[in-house]
Amino acid sequence: MTVRGEHRWLRRLLAGLEGSSRAVPVGPGDDAAVLRAERRPLVITTDALHEGVHFRDGWASWPQLGRRALRACLSDLSAMAAAPRASLLALQVPRGMPERDLNAFARAFAAEGRRHGAPLVGGNVSRGARFGATATLLGILPRQTVTRAGARPGDAIFVTGRVGGMAVAVRARRAGRRVPLPLPPVRLAAGMALAGLASAMLDVSDGVVQDLGHLCRASRVGAELDMARLPLAPACRRLGVAGRALAATGGEDYELLFTVPARRLPRLARVRLGCRVTRIGTILPGRHVRVLDGGRVLHLRREGFDHFG
Amino acid sequence: MTVRGEHRWLRRLLAGLEGSSRAVPVGPGDDAAVLRAERRPLVITTDALHEGVHFRDGWASWPQLGRRALRACLSDLSAMAAAPRASLLALQVPRGMPERDLNAFARAFAAEGRRHGAPLVGGNVSRGARFGATATLLGILPRQTVTRAGARPGDAIFVTGRVGGMAVAVRARRAGRRVPLPLPPVRLAAGMALAGLASAMLDVSDGVVQDLGHLCRASRVGAELDMARLPLAPACRRLGVAGRALAATGGEDYELLFTVPARRLPRLARVRLGCRVTRIGTILPGRHVRVLDGGRVLHLRREGFDHFG
Numbered sequence: 001m002t003v004r005g006e007h008r009w010l011r012r013l014l015a016g017l018e019g020s021s022r023a024v025p026v027g028p029g030d031d032a033a034v035l036r037a038e039r040r041p042l043v044i045t046t047d048a049l050h051e052g053v054h055f056r057d058g059w060a061s062w063p064q065l066g067r068r069a070l071r072a073c074l075s076d077l078s079a080m081a082a083a084p085r086a087s088l089l090a091l092q093v094p095r096g097m098p099e100r101d102l103n104a105f106a107r108a109f110a111a112e113g114r115r116h117g118a119p120l121v122g123g124n125v126s127r128g129a130r131f132g133a134t135a136t137l138l139g140i141l142p143r144q145t146v147t148r149a150g151a152r153p154g155d156a157i158f159v160t161g162r163v164g165g166m167a168v169a170v171r172a173r174r175a176g177r178r179v180p181l182p183l184p185p186v187r188l189a190a191g192m193a194l195a196g197l198a199s200a201m202l203d204v205s206d207g208v209v210q211d212l213g214h215l216c217r218a219s220r221v222g223a224e225l226d227m228a229r230l231p232l233a234p235a236c237r238r239l240g241v242a243g244r245a246l247a248a249t250g251g252e253d254y255e256l257l258f259t260v261p262a263r264r265l266p267r268l269a270r271v272r273l274g275c276r277v278t279r280i281g282t283i284l285p286g287r288h289v290r291v292l293d294g295g296r297v298l299h300l301r302r303e304g305f306d307h308f309g
Numbered sequence: 310m311t312v313r314g315e316h317r318w319l320r321r322l323l324a325g326l327e328g329s330s331r332a333v334p335v336g337p338g339d340d341a342a343v344l345r346a347e348r349r350p351l352v353i354t355t356d357a358l359h360e361g362v363h364f365r366d367g368w369a370s371w372p373q374l375g376r377r378a379l380r381a382c383l384s385d386l387s388a389m390a391a392a393p394r395a396s397l398l399a400l401q402v403p404r405g406m407p408e409r410d411l412n413a414f415a416r417a418f419a420a421e422g423r424r425h426g427a428p429l430v431g432g433n434v435s436r437g438a439r440f441g442a443t444a445t446l447l448g449i450l451p452r453q454t455v456t457r458a459g460a461r462p463g464d465a466i467f468v469t470g471r472v473g474g475m476a477v478a479v480r481a482r483r484a485g486r487r488v489p490l491p492l493p494p495v496r497l498a499a500g501m502a503l504a505g506l507a508s509a510m511l512d513v514s515d516g517v518v519q520d521l522g523h524l525c526r527a528s529r530v531g532a533e534l535d536m537a538r539l540p541l542a543p544a545c546r547r548l549g550v551a552g553r554a555l556a557a558t559g560g561e562d563y564e565l566l567f568t569v570p571a572r573r574l575p576r577l578a579r580v581r582l583g584c585r586v587t588r589i590g591t592i593l594p595g596r597h598v599r600v601l602d603g604g605r606v607l608h609l610r611r612e613g614f615d616h617f618g
Contacts, residue, residue, distance in 0.1 A: 025350065025454075026389075026454060026456055029457075029527070030389070030456050030457050030458075030511075030527070031354065031384075031385040031386075031388040031389050031457070031510075031511050031512055032352045032353060032354035032385045032386060032388070032389045032391065032446075032448075033352070033353050033354070034350050034351070034352050034389065034450065034454050035350060035351040035352075035353065036350055036351075037347060037348055037349050037350050037351070038346060038347070038351070039346055040346055041334065041343050041344060041345055041346050042343070042344040042345075042346070042347070042351070042447070043341045043342070043343055043344075044341060044342050044344065044395065044397060044430065044431060044445075044447060045340065045341035045342065045397075045431055046397045046398075046399045046431060046432060046433050046443070046445055047399075047433055048399050048401070048433050048435045048443075050401065050435055050436075050437060052438070053435050053436045053437070054435070075340075076340040076341045077340075077341060079340040079341070080335075080339070080340055080341045080343065082341065086353065088353060088354075088355045088445065089355075090355045090356075090357050090399075090443045092357070092359065092441070121353065122353060122354055122355060123355060124355050124356055124357050124443070126357045126359050126362050126363070127359075127362045128359060128362070128441070129361070129438050129439065130438065132401070132437070132441070134355070134357075134399045134433070134443040136353075136355055136397065136445045137341075138351070138353060138447070139341075141343065145334075145335060145343050147335055147339050148338075148339050148340070149339075201340075202339075202340050203340055218338070218339070
C-alpha cells in the first residue's frame with residue numbers, strides 16, 4: 001500500500017477502521033493484507049467509479065457514492081454465487097478535495113463492505129485530476145459457481161428485482177432534475193441460492209439486452225426476449241414505451257439475469273431468493289437475440305450490442 | 310468485469326491471454342474470476358500507476374509501463390514474504406488512445422504477471438481524461454509473513470539491491486533528458502527467504518528515510534541510519550553528496566528494507582537472497598530516526614517524514 005504524500009490522511013482513516021482479527025491477521029496499514037486460508041475456491045473482481053464517467057459532481061452525496069462503489073463490485077460476486085470476504089479501495093483524489101468528503105466516501109465504502117462480509121483490508125491513494133475509486137472484492141464459493149456459459153436452448157430467462165431505474169435517473173440528472181440515483185440492490189442471497197439451479201448468470205451492468213447478448217455469446221446460443229415482460233422500476237413504468245426501451249438498454253441496474261433449465265423450474269419456484277424474479281424470455285438455438293416489442297420483432301446479432309453502450 | 314462500450318477491444322485482448330486452467334477454473338471474461346482453494350493464508354494488495362502523477366507522456370514505452378505496474382504491486386507481496394497467484398488490472402483509457410498502445414501495456418502487464426506466478430485473471434476498463442492503471446495482486450504465504458511491526462532495539466537494518474536509481478532518472482526526465490526509467494527489481498525470492506529471519510520488512514516506495522520511519526512507527530521504535538552505507542545506484546553515485554540525498558529521500562526503488570535481530574545475523578549470512586544486501590543502520594529505542602550524514606547528525610521524528618514526499 002503506497003500513499004506517497006497522503007500518509008497522514010490515511011493514518012487518520014485507518015484509525016477509524018478495524019485492525020487485525022482472526023479472519024484478517026494483517027489488516028490495513030502494512031504493505032499488503034493477510035487473510036486466513038479458505039477451504040473453498042476464491043472469487044475475485046474489480047470495478048471502477050469515476051467522476052465524469054459514472055457520475056457527475058452533485059449527482060449523489062459522498063456516502064451514497066461510497067456505498068454505490070462497494071455494491072456495484074459486490075454485484076459481480078453475487079453473479080458468481082460467491083460469498084464476500086474482503087474489499088480493497090484504490091482512490092484518485094483531486095487537489096483541494098476536502099478531507100471530510102474523502103472520509104465520507106471511504107467510511108461509507110468500508111461500512112457497506114463490513115455489512116456484507118467484506119471488511120476493507122487495504123487500499124491505495126494517488127493524486128488525480130478528478131475523483132476516482134477502483135474497488136476490488138475477494139470472496140469464496142460456498143457451493144459451485146454459475147458462469148455466463150451454461151445456458152442451453154429451452155432454458156427460461158429470468159431477471160431479479162426491477163430494471164430501468166438507474167437509466168431514468170441518469171436521464172433526469174442530465175436534464176438538470178435533482179432526482180436521487182437508486183442504490184444498486186444487494187443480491188448476494190439470491191446469487192448463492194441459484195448455485196446448482198441456474199445454468200448461466202451475470203449481473204445487469206450494461207442493460208438487459210446487451211447483457212443477455214453477453215450471456216448468449218458465452219453460452220453459444222440465441223434467445224427470445226419479451227419486452228412486455230420486463231419488470232420496470234416505477235419511475236420507468238411512468239414513461240410508457242420510452243421507459244421500456246430505457247429499461248432494456250440502460251445500464252447499472254445490477255440485478256441478476258439468469259437462465260434455468262425447464263426441469264429445474266419447480267425447484268426455482270420453491271427456493272427463497274429474497275427478491276422478486278420475473279421470466280422475460282427463452283434461450284433459443286442460433287446466434288441471434290429476437291426482441292419482441294409489442295407488434296415489432298427485432299433480430300439482433302448477439303455480437304452486435306456494443307452500439308447500445 | 311464491466312467494460313461498457315469497450316467489449317470488442319476487451320474480447321480481442323482476452324483472446325490473446327490464457328483461458329481457464331486447473332489453478333484458475335474461471336479466467337478473464339466472466340463477472341469475476343474463480344481461483345482454486347489455497348491451504349495457506351492469502352495476501353492481497355493494490356497499487357496504481359497514473360499518467361501525470363507517476364510518469365509523464367514519453368517517459369517510458371507502453372510495454373515498460375505495463376511491466377512497471379505489475380512489478381510495483383509485486384513488490385508489496387515480496388515485502389510480506391508472499392508468493393504471487395493472480396493479478397487483476399483496472400484501466401482508465403483516454404479517448405483516442407491507440408488500441409496498439411493499450412494492447413502493448415496490457416499484454417506486457419499480463420506477461421510479467423505470468424512470468425512471476427500471477428496470471429491476469431480479470432479487470433475493468435473505463436474512460437478517463439488520462440491513462441491510469443490500478444493493479445491488484447493476490448498471493449499466498451508459503452511460510453509465515455513479515456509485517457512492519459516486529460523490529461526491536463538492537464536489530465540491524467538492511468536494504469536489498471541499490472537505491473536512488475529512480476530518483477535520478479525522474480530528475481533527469483523532468484529536466485528534459487531522455488534517460489531510461491529503471492524497472493523495479495523483483496525481490497520475491499528474497500522476501501520469501503526472509504520469512505522467519507527478518508523481524509520487520511517493507512518495500513522502499515517512498516524513499517529509504519520515509520519508509521524507515523513507517524517501519525519504526527509500526528514497530529514503536531527509533532533508528533540510526535548511516536547515509537554513508539547506502540548502496541547507491543551507479544547513476545546516483547556519480548552525483549556525489551547530492552546523489553546520497555536523492556537515494557535517501559527519492560521513492561519508487563522497490564527494494565526491500567528489513568531488520569534482523571543480532572542472534573539471527575549468522576543465519577542471514579548463509580541464506581540465499583539472490584541479490585546484494587547492505588547493512589545501513591540499527592534499530593534504537595525511542596521515537597526518533599537519527600540520520601548520520603558525514604559529519605552531520607539529523608534527528609527526525611519518525612512521524613515527521615511526509616515533507617519528504
